[in-house]
Amino acid sequence: MLRNLRLSWDRNQRKIAPYLFVAPFFVLFAIFLAYPVIYSLVLSFYQARGLGSRTFVGLENYIELFLDRRFHKAIINTTYYAAGSVFLLSPLALLLALALNAKWLKLKGLFRVAFFVPVITSEVVVALMFALVFDQDFGLLNAGLRAIGLSAIPWLRSPAWAMPSIILLGVWIWLGLNALYFLAGLQNIDQEYYEAAAIDGANQFQLFRYITIPLLKPVILFVVIQAIVGSYQLFTQPWVLTGGGPQDATLTITMYLYLQAFRFFNMGYASAIGYALVVIILTLSLIQLVAFGTFRREDA
Amino acid sequence: MAADQTVTAAKTGTPVKVRALLTGAGRLLVLLLLLGGVFLTAVPYIYMVSATFKPNTEIYSIPITLWPRNVTYFNYQQLFSEFPFARWYGNSVLVASTRTLLSVFLSALAGFGFAKYRFPGRNVLLIVLIATVMLPFQVLLVPLFIEMVRFRWIDTYWAVIVPFAANAFHIFLMRQYMLSVPDELLDAARIDGCSEFRIFAQVALPLMKPGLAVISILAFVQSWNDFLWPLIVLNDINMFTVNLGVATMVGPYRIQYGTVMAGSFLSTLPIVIFFLTMQRQFIAGLTSGAIKL
Numbered sequence: 193m194l195r196n197l198r199l200s201w202d203r204n205q206r207k208i209a210p211y212l213f214v215a216p217f218f219v220l221f222a223i224f225l226a227y228p229v230i231y232s233l234v235l236s237f238y239q240a241r242g243l244g245s246r247t248f249v250g251l252e253n254y255i256e257l258f259l260d261r262r263f264h265k266a267i268i269n270t271t272y273y274a275a276g277s278v279f280l281l282s283p284l285a286l287l288l289a290l291a292l293n294a295k296w297l298k299l300k301g302l303f304r305v306a307f308f309v310p311v312i313t314s315e316v317v318v319a320l321m322f323a324l325v326f327d328q329d330f331g332l333l334n335a336g337l338r339a340i341g342l343s344a345i346p347w348l349r350s351p352a353w354a355m356p357s358i359i360l361l362g363v364w365i366w367l368g369l370n371a372l373y374f375l376a377g378l379q380n381i382d383q384e385y386y387e388a389a390a391i392d393g394a395n396q397f398q399l400f401r402y403i404t405i406p407l408l409k410p411v412i413l414f415v416v417i418q419a420i421v422g423s424y425q426l427f428t429q430p431w432v433l434t435g436g437g438p439q440d441a442t443l444t445i446t447m448y449l450y451l452q453a454f455r456f457f458n459m460g461y462a463s464a465i466g467y468a469l470v471v472i473i474l475t476l477s478l479i480q481l482v483a484f485g486t487f488r489r490e491d492a
Numbered sequence: 493m494a495a496d497q498t499v500t501a502a503k504t505g506t507p508v509k510v511r512a513l514l515t516g517a518g519r520l521l522v523l524l525l526l527l528g529g530v531f532l533t534a535v536p537y538i539y540m541v542s543a544t545f546k547p548n549t550e551i552y553s554i555p556i557t558l559w560p561r562n563v564t565y566f567n568y569q570q571l572f573s574e575f576p577f578a579r580w581y582g583n584s585v586l587v588a589s590t591r592t593l594l595s596v597f598l599s600a601l602a603g604f605g606f607a608k609y610r611f612p613g614r615n616v617l618l619i620v621l622i623a624t625v626m627l628p629f630q631v632l633l634v635p636l637f638i639e640m641v642r643f644r645w646i647d648t649y650w651a652v653i654v655p656f657a658a659n660a661f662h663i664f665l666m667r668q669y670m671l672s673v674p675d676e677l678l679d680a681a682r683i684d685g686c687s688e689f690r691i692f693a694q695v696a697l698p699l700m701k702p703g704l705a706v707i708s709i710l711a712f713v714q715s716w717n718d719f720l721w722p723l724i725v726l727n728d729i730n731m732f733t734v735n736l737g738v739a740t741m742v743g744p745y746r747i748q749y750g751t752v753m754a755g756s757f758l759s760t761l762p763i764v765i766f767f768l769t770m771q772r773q774f775i776a777g778l779t780s781g782a783i784k785l
Contacts, residue, residue: 206609209688213605214617217598220658225624228635235635243641288529291522305771306530309537311778312767314717316739317756321536323742324543324551324749332539335556364533372779425628428719432739446630446720453634454724466631473628 236463246460253464263465265440266448267472269355273444274423276359277366282415285367289374290400304375307368315365319432322361323348326433348434351441358430358442362423370415377411378404413484420476424469445469544568544754551749567750576730577755580737584759587652587733588715594657595711596704603666604692608678621660629656633724640725651725652718652733662707665777669703670696706777709770716763734759 236254239247257263292303310318325332326347334344347357385403394402405412427450430442436451437443445465453462538558543551544567545560571577606618636655645651673696681691697704722736732740738755741748767774 205688207611210605210609210611210614212689213609213692214602217602217658217663218617220598220654221660224636224639224655224658225632226620228632228639229624229627231635231638232631243638288526291526294519294522296519297523297526301771303526303530304775305768306533308771308775308778309764309767310533312713312717312763312774313760314719314735314763316717316719316735317760318536320738320742320752320756321540324539324753325536330552330554330556332535332556335554364536367529368533369778372775376779421626421628425630432742449630449633450720450724453637459634459638462634463631466628466634469628470631474626477626 232463232466235460236467238460240458240460242457242459249460253461254468256461257464257468262440262443263448266443266445269440269442270424270426270444272355273359273362273426274420276356277362277419277423278416280359281363281366281370282412282419284363285370285415286374288367288371289378292371292375293378304368304372307371309368310365311369315428316432318361318365319429323433326357349438351439354434354438354441358426358433361429366419366422370419373411373415373418374408377408381407409484413480417477417480420480421473424473424476445472540753541757543750544757546750548748548750567748567754570748570751571754571758574751575737575741575755577734577737577758579730580732580734581758583649583731584716584734587649588712590649591653591657591715592708592711594653595659595662596707598658599662599666599707600697600700600704601692602663603670604696606663607667607670608673608675608696621663624660625664633720637724646725647728647731649731652722656721659711662711665707666700666703669700673699702773705770705773709766709773710777713763
């Protein structure tokens with residue numbers, strides 16, 4: 193009798209225990225994530241000035257957003273940055289990974305560490321460091337350009353150069369991390385494929401094109417999506433370096449959201465910007481997944 | 493075809509030599525490019541450190557100097573006398589370590605729950621978590637800020653410790669590590685009469701140390717380098733984290749760049765040292781996103 197009771201308690205304990213284990217997390221999750229996500233959606237249908245008045249306006253915020261020139265500018269700028277990180281950063285990272293994967297290379301660990309340090313450095317500090325690199329008169333880059341006889345470039349001061357400068361900075365920060373993603377992918381490829389193809393007389397380029405690239409596809413997909421998702425959230429570097437200028441040339445979506453919410457106190461409008469960002473990121477990720485054929489059955 | 497090549501090679505000897513020479517040149521080129529990359533990565537750091545020892549007039553002078561001509565400690569004195577830098581540092585240490593502890597505790601518990609039990613609702617909860625990993629956190633800024641105001645958490649440590657401590661990504665990592673703990677071990681403990689919580693704390697957790705280290709590092713660095721959220725919820729200069737503080741040191745009226753660089757350098761130093769001593773765990777943590785694929 194007593195034993196039965198004990199046994200049934202044990203059995204129940206095992207049923208209840210998992211809920212107790214996940215509960216603390218989900219309590220915080222509900223308060224600080226689930227509720228705000230929904231609240232934000234609700235708020236995006238209101239005209240909300242600061243913490244005070246709320247007026248239901250339906251889709252007005254979204255319509256206004258659709259016509260907002262400054263928001264268009266923010267989308268174009270952020271897309272420019274995203275394109276830069278996809279088309280410049282990703283190939284460079286792949287090249288770096290290929291180099292780091294070479295069998296003959298010594299001191300691999302040292303190289304990996306060296307390229308990785310920017311990733312762990314705060315973006316604020318990186319931006320402040322690069323204020324001295326990009327400075328038009330006293331910066332390192334222009335000193336280098338002058339030294340080889342070229343003329344100085346107004347990196348952060350001209351609307352044409354400001355975003356390319358931020359893109360270069362992005363490459364500088366994220367190259368090491370992305371190279372390590374690729375490196376992990378390269379090391380997962382079975383060497384036998386290369387040996388078999390080499391016996392068939394394939395050259396280096398063919399090995400790369402017909403073995404490395406196809407087998408690296410999931411990692412490429414991951415890196416590209418990661419780059420897009422990260423790029424569309426750009427805020428810190430332009431905030432510290434240019435404050436969004438000159439002439440809104442480095443205004444990003446997140447920065448515009450911040451300005452609308454915490455400078456102009458348009459909480460409803462800012463919430464709509466937040467949801468626009470969600471839609472943009474999810475759509476682009478989905479397009480990537482489809483383009484890479486992730487949903488196709490025959491693809492294993 | 494391979495046979496043909498050998499024949500040619502044996503006859504003349506040149507193609508093999510040329511090939512070896514080309515390979516050598518290629519390797520040299522790759523090595524030079526790699527070293528160039530390391531140089532480009534290192535120079536901004538070196539320049540930052542050297543700027544901390546320069547008077548402002550030297551930072552803004554031509555030709556620029558990679559090494560300070562007139563070494564001064566003025567910037568460091570300025571940093572501690574003009575700004576509550578020590579206080580900022582203390583804030584960051586307190587906030588980052590508390591948030592890390594909380595984050596590790598929450599994700600270890602939940603990761604264990606998800607990895608080692610089958611229970612009704614588990615898959616639904618997991619799907620909810622996956623759905624939120626892709627969500628840009630910017631969408632939370634406005635409602636979370638309003639929540640912080642209602643909680644009266646603005647300008648308190650709570651605001652920078654609690655809201656982002658529960659991280660779905662950490663749970664997936666933890667779950668991944670927990671899956672490697674054999675069930676037999678847990679069952680053996682159960683037969684010995686251990687309660688479920690003791691099994692977690694005394695059997696599973698000690699086996700999870702590598703995972704715990706990775707998540708601690710991830711959480712600590714994220715918190716230390718956090719910027720946008722502290723910018724929103726901290727207005728009192730004495731409550732700033734070091735990262736936020738350093739960012740506010742640049743302004744239209746304060747362009748003591750050497751001092752800004754001194755602050756930047758001191759705020760980065762512990763993270764870099766931490767990284768150099770535990771690079772394996774760091775790299776594992778920061779690249780763990782790719783493992784899922």
